[in-house]
Structure formats: C-alpha cells, structure tokens
Amino acid sequence: MDCCGYGHAPTPRSLMWPAMLAPIGAMLAGSVGPLGSTAAARTAETASAALDVLRKSISVDVHTHGGKTGITSKAPPNEDLANAMRAGSLAVACLADVPDGPILGRNAQGVLAAVRVPEPGELYRHHLERLTWMDEMVASHGLRRALTAADLEAAHQAGQPAVIADVEGLDFLETKIERLEEAHQRGIRHVQLVHYTPNDIGDFQTGAVTHQGLAAFGAEVIRACHRLGFVCDVAHATEAVVRQAVRVATKPLLLSHTALSESRAMCPTALTGRQVSADHARAIAETGGSIGVWHFFPSLEKYVDGLKEMTEIVGVDHVSIGTDQHVTPGSVPDYTRWVHLVAAMLRGGFTPEETGKIAGGNYMRIFRAAVG
Ligand SMILES: [Zn+2]
Ligand SMILES: [Zn+2]
Structure with missing residues (x-):
C-alpha cells in the first residue's frame, strides 16, 4: 500500500500556495458587505489572515466522513473531497470508515443507533470493503494517504490534500487483535474504540452500560494502539471508559467529535447524549490530548462560540x-x-497562533506522539 497514490511532483511552496489561495481571498473579501464598506474591509482582512494561518500550519479535520460522496456514501471513489479541500485550503482530513454502518438506523428519538445484531464477520467484511474504496480514492483521486507526520508535512508543502485513514468504532475486531495489526498494514493510523454497537472494548455513551467502563480487551486494544502506532480516539465512549482509558494510556488521547454538555452555542439539540461534561473533557486534556468539537451549530459564528466554550474548560x-x-x-x-x-x-477573537493550534496543531502533536 502506498502513501502517495497520486503522482505529483512537489511544487515549491512559494509558487504553489499564493496561486491556490488568491482566489479564495477574493471570494471571501466579496462574501460580506458591499465593496468598500467597513464590513468588506474587515472580512478581507480576516480572509487574508486566515489564509496566512493555513499556509503556515497544517490544518486537520480530526473526524470526518468526507461529505455527501464520502466514505459512508454509496458513491464510487471520486474527486469531490480533494477538490473541496483544495478550494477551502484544508490540508488534512481524518477520513473515517464506519464498520457498523450497515446496521445503523434512527431510533424513536431520531438518534442513530444499531437496529439489529450483526452477523459474525459482517462488520469486518464491510470494513474491508471500505478500505478497498479508500485505496482507490488515494490511488486515483488526488488525495495522499499519510502514514507518518513527515508525509503530512510533505503533502502540505506540496499543496496537496492528505487523508489520515481512520476507523470509527473497532466493532470489526471481534476480539481478534490481529485485525488491528492488519488495519495498520492497510494504512489506518487513527482508530476510535467504540461507536453505536455493543462490543468487547467498552461502553458507549448512547447504549446500555454492560462493562462498567473499559473492558479488559479494551485495555489490551489501547496498549496495542500505542505499540502499533495509531492515534487512539475515545469519542462515543462513556466518561467511565475515558477515566479508565486515561489510566491505561501512556500517550495522548483524542476525543474527536463532541461538544460541551449544555452547550449554549449549540442551541436545543438531539445530540445531548453525545456531549461531554467539563470533567470528561479535562480527563482527555490531562493526557496531553485534545477534544474535537463537531460542526453541528447553526452558524460559523456559533461554531466559534462552541470552540470557545471548550477552550474555556481545557485551554x-x-x-x-x-x-x-x-x-x-x-x-x-x-x-x-x-x-x-x-x-x-x-x-x-482567537489569535492566529491559537487558531493554528485548534485548526490542526494540537492534532499534529498527538499524531507525532502516537504514530511518529
Ligand atoms: Zn462520525
Ligand atoms: Zn461519531
């Protein structure tokens, strides 16, 4: 498996970025307020500063499925993700396969849940099929697959979008740790322990508590993540799992997508079962890790408020x-x-330095520690 399926000679950074970014600056500058107005001038100023942040630091969406034609869709591998990343200057997407996708549906409250018990091997087969889809995406559709931090840096320098192959829920393991080793060989570098399907690893936030936190096999999986070189993601896990995972972990943990409990910025939401308490978030921060805030806010301004809510708690x-x-x-x-x-x-109100950290720098620190 290669890390750069797209034959593309690196372009000198000084040539590549201004050519890529100038049209975005013009687009942003014209997006708010009449030309010549104070609002337009202010927008142009922040557009220029935003592009500067994205040029200087590697930006990362730490949990994504790649949009409407992404890895959880029925669309064949395609260029949509690479084109959108280029247009918006996103450097890296942690692109997550969802092994329990075939058995998910909406429950009576409209929240995603497993609606049946999977057949033995069913989720493993789905996971392998999605890995084949990802192989074709990186071979033919303009995305580099990053296996190391050096790959991420090289892709950013070349102005080429990169993906970190991610798995949302290790439901395909069925207690076979060798399947985790296989995932690493197939190019996965980021794994989330639990999702919506009961497994042998630990309890998840929207399900019945059956393990009272992290199971013995879950502790074994965390140690294997450290040994093999995966970012270990505890999104969807209960606070009890996180507290026990923190004791097992010897590297920073990630909690890739959530918001703070009773988030004022989110407004009323059906996702309260997936939010985290301040202490839950602090436990992740204490490992040197990071908490990803998802995009379920009514506007970009509210999204920024959601990032501020989390920053006030964990820094x-x-x-x-x-x-x-x-x-x-x-x-x-x-x-x-x-x-x-x-x-x-x-x-x-975030400074350029703070913005660079939240938009990717904090994840890069975790990736370097976990993967190298
Ligand atoms: Zn997801
Ligand atoms: Zn999720």
Whole structure:
C-alpha cells in the first residue's frame, strides 16, 4: 500500500500556495458587505489572515466522513473531497470508515443507533470493503494517504490534500487483535474504540452500560494502539471508559467529535447524549490530548462560540476541529467552508497562533506522539 497514490511532483511552496489561495481571498473579501464598506474591509482582512494561518500550519479535520460522496456514501471513489479541500485550503482530513454502518438506523428519538445484531464477520467484511474504496480514492483521486507526520508535512508543502485513514468504532475486531495489526498494514493510523454497537472494548455513551467502563480487551486494544502506532480516539465512549482509558494510556488521547454538555452555542439539540461534561473533557486534556468539537451549530459564528466554550474548560492546547462532516447538516457542509471557519475564528477573537493550534496543531502533536 502506498502513501502517495497520486503522482505529483512537489511544487515549491512559494509558487504553489499564493496561486491556490488568491482566489479564495477574493471570494471571501466579496462574501460580506458591499465593496468598500467597513464590513468588506474587515472580512478581507480576516480572509487574508486566515489564509496566512493555513499556509503556515497544517490544518486537520480530526473526524470526518468526507461529505455527501464520502466514505459512508454509496458513491464510487471520486474527486469531490480533494477538490473541496483544495478550494477551502484544508490540508488534512481524518477520513473515517464506519464498520457498523450497515446496521445503523434512527431510533424513536431520531438518534442513530444499531437496529439489529450483526452477523459474525459482517462488520469486518464491510470494513474491508471500505478500505478497498479508500485505496482507490488515494490511488486515483488526488488525495495522499499519510502514514507518518513527515508525509503530512510533505503533502502540505506540496499543496496537496492528505487523508489520515481512520476507523470509527473497532466493532470489526471481534476480539481478534490481529485485525488491528492488519488495519495498520492497510494504512489506518487513527482508530476510535467504540461507536453505536455493543462490543468487547467498552461502553458507549448512547447504549446500555454492560462493562462498567473499559473492558479488559479494551485495555489490551489501547496498549496495542500505542505499540502499533495509531492515534487512539475515545469519542462515543462513556466518561467511565475515558477515566479508565486515561489510566491505561501512556500517550495522548483524542476525543474527536463532541461538544460541551449544555452547550449554549449549540442551541436545543438531539445530540445531548453525545456531549461531554467539563470533567470528561479535562480527563482527555490531562493526557496531553485534545477534544474535537463537531460542526453541528447553526452558524460559523456559533461554531466559534462552541470552540470557545471548550477552550474555556481545557485551554487552547487541547481543542481541535472534528466536524463529523457527513450528510447530516452542519455549519461546514463541505470543505469550501474551511477557510471561512478559520476566518470566523480570527474574527471571533482567537489569535492566529491559537487558531493554528485548534485548526490542526494540537492534532499534529498527538499524531507525532502516537504514530511518529
Ligand atoms: Zn461519531
Ligand atoms: Zn462520525
């Protein structure tokens, strides 16, 4: 398996970025307020500053499915993701396969849930089929697959969008740790322990508590993640799992997509079962890790407020952006909006340095520690 299926000679950064980014600046500058107005001038100023942040630091969406034609869709591998990432100047997408996808549906409250018990091997087969889809995406559709931090840096320098292959829920393991080793060999570098399907790893937030936290096999999986070189993601896990995982972990943990409990910025939502308490978030930060905030806010400004809510609890070194971009509507419906989000962060009061950390720097720290 290669890490760069797209034959593309690196272009000198000084030539590549200005050519790529200038049209976005013009687009942003014209997006708010009449030309010549104070609002237009202010928008142009933050657009320019946003592009500067994205040029200097590697930006990462720490949890995504790649939009409407992404990995959870029925669409064949395609160029939509690479094109949108280029248009919005997103450098890296943690692109998550969903092994329990075939058995998910909406429950009576409209929330995603497993609606049947999978057949033995069914989720493993689906996972392998999605890995084949991802292989074709990186072989033929303009995305580099990053296996190391050096790959991410090289892709950013070349101005080429990169993906980190991710798995949302290790439901395909069926207690076979060798399947985790196989996933690593297939290019996966980021794994989330639980999702919506009961497994042998630990309890998840929207399901019945059966393990009282992290199971013995779950502790074995965390140690294997460290040994093999995966970012270990505890999104969807209960607070009890997280507290026990923190004791097992010897590397920073990621909680890739959530928001703070009783988030004022989110407004009324059916997703309260997936939000986290301040203590839950602090436990992740104490490992040196980060909490990704998803994009389920009514506007980019509210999204920035959601990032501020989390930052007030754990500090700017422990917050990331994990949109969970999918077919569910949110304020970053495709990556042409990424540069607008970064501009909104700057307008909302984050400094360029803070914005760079949240938009990717914090994840890069975790990736370097976990994967190398
Ligand atoms: Zn999720
Ligand atoms: Zn997801």
